[in-house]
Amino acid sequence: MKNTEEQFYAIVAPGFESACADELEKRLQVPMTIEHGGVSFHGKLRELYLANLWSRCASRIVVRLGHFSCRDFPTLYRKAVRLPWGRFLKPGTAIEVRVTCRQSRLNHSGRVAETISDAISKALGTPVPQQDMSFRQQILLRLDNDHCQISIDSSAERLHRRGYRQQMTPAPLRETLAAGCLLHCGWLGNSDFLDAMCGSGTLAIEAALIAGDLAPGRQRTFAFQQWPGYRENLWHTVLSEAERQQHNPSITITASDQDEQAIHAAKINAKAAGVDQWIQFEQCPYQQQHRSGTHGLWLSNPPYGERLHQIQTTPQLFQELNHHFDANFSGWQGVMILPHPLRRMPEPQLQFRNGGLPVALYPLHLT
Numbered sequence: 001m002k003n004t005e006e007q008f009y010a011i012v013a014p015g016f017e018s019a020c021a022d023e024l025e026k027r028l029q030v031p032m033t034i035e036h037g038g039v040s041f042h043g044k045l046r047e048l049y050l051a052n053l054w055s056r057c058a059s060r061i062v063v064r065l066g067h068f069s070c071r072d073f074p075t076l077y078r079k080a081v082r083l084p085w086g087r088f089l090k091p092g093t094a095i096e097v098r099v100t101c102r103q104s105r106l107n108h109s110g111r112v113a114e115t116i117s118d119a120i121s122k123a124l125g126t127p128v129p130q131q132d133m134s135f136r137q138q139i140l141l142r143l144d145n146d147h148c149q150i151s152i153d154s155s156a157e158r159l160h161r162r163g164y165r166q167q168m169t170p171a172p173l174r175e176t177l178a179a180g181c182l183l184h185c186g187w188l189g190n191s192d193f194l195d196a197m198c199g200s201g202t203l204a205i206e207a208a209l210i211a212g213d214l215a216p217g218r219q220r221t222f223a224f225q226q227w228p229g230y231r232e233n234l235w236h237t238v239l240s241e242a243e244r245q246q247h248n249p250s251i252t253i254t255a256s257d258q259d260e261q262a263i264h265a266a267k268i269n270a271k272a273a274g275v276d277q278w279i280q281f282e283q284c285p286y287q288q289q290h291r292s293g294t295h296g297l298w299l300s301n302p303p304y305g306e307r308l309h310q311i312q313t314t315p316q317l318f319q320e321l322n323h324h325f326d327a328n329f330s331g332w333q334g335v336m337i338l339p340h341p342l343r344r345m346p347e348p349q350l351q352f353r354n355g356g357l358p359v360a361l362y363p364l365h366l367t
């Protein structure tokens, strides 16, 4: 890939678009445009590498390769052949074409994918391997009202896979959603943090990564490292700049849970993320937690939903959490991640989906 200006798109869980635009704009210093389910921006390889390394809430970063109107397969093939595939695919790289069709004449996603595969073989002058290789370059194709948008994924595994989740507990929160919730609450690592129902520790670990200014992608690899124009020196420069920004947080981050195994899992995950030294782990029911300092955020993801069979008890739990919060957390912001919609609950701050369930951020009483 030549180091030319490209259009990039960060795919984000709906609800977190503005949090993602804010974090990327600060880090990349380029303007962001918010769309439904994503954020688009322009840049060169440096911006692409930075976005993958630093985005806490995007699920992947793609390069928008081309768009055109198209109502039949010969047109799709002809226009796809002309795209600059050689900048992103080494000959012999296996591909996976992910197709979504909406209100378009071409609605056979399997045949659309085959057409793109044929077009790539023709453009590269070599067949695209069909067998499962260890790395498969993802190509995303979206047909909407006969308009085709083709993008190349630069991330490989989705960005929530930071590389630190070694141990699972039931109903974990996805890392990108956990970070998105923290950013949405306006928590930037300058005040204390508590998750009193921490499970595998995701919220506290993401909080520690934010507080220490640690890049969430520093422990993993990306699809762009397989591209013909991968600039290893530039990637190492971006990584060492990130390393120089790390610092020890001067706040208290607490992860507690009543369950011994959850605390064990959270410790292992935090160690793998390189932040265990910044988190206080405590095994206790949330009723024994008190504020650590005068200001802070208590953000928790209590047990709920189909997976934990407790949806009917949630409003009562919320009431109990509110009582405990009012009595013990003056000066703090309290927010719970709970199913949505629920009767007898206040208006939520933000709605999103977690593990297929509609959930929302509910503020505890404001102090």
Ligand SMILES: C[S@@+](CC[C@H](N)C(=O)[O-])C[C@H]1O[C@@H](n2cnc3c(N)ncnc32)[C@H](O)[C@@H]1O
Pocket: 169, 170, 171, 172, 173, 174, 196, 197, 198, 199, 200, 201, 202, 203, 256, 257, 258, 259, 262, 284, 285, 286, 287, 301, 302, 303, 304
């Ligand atoms: C949905 S899980 C949290 C998942 C977590 N956010 C993660 O990413 O892994 C809910 C957690 O609340 C804990 N829990 C339930 N009741 C509690 C209580 N009264 N006090 C403290 N923890 C409690 C459970 O042990 C469980 O680990």
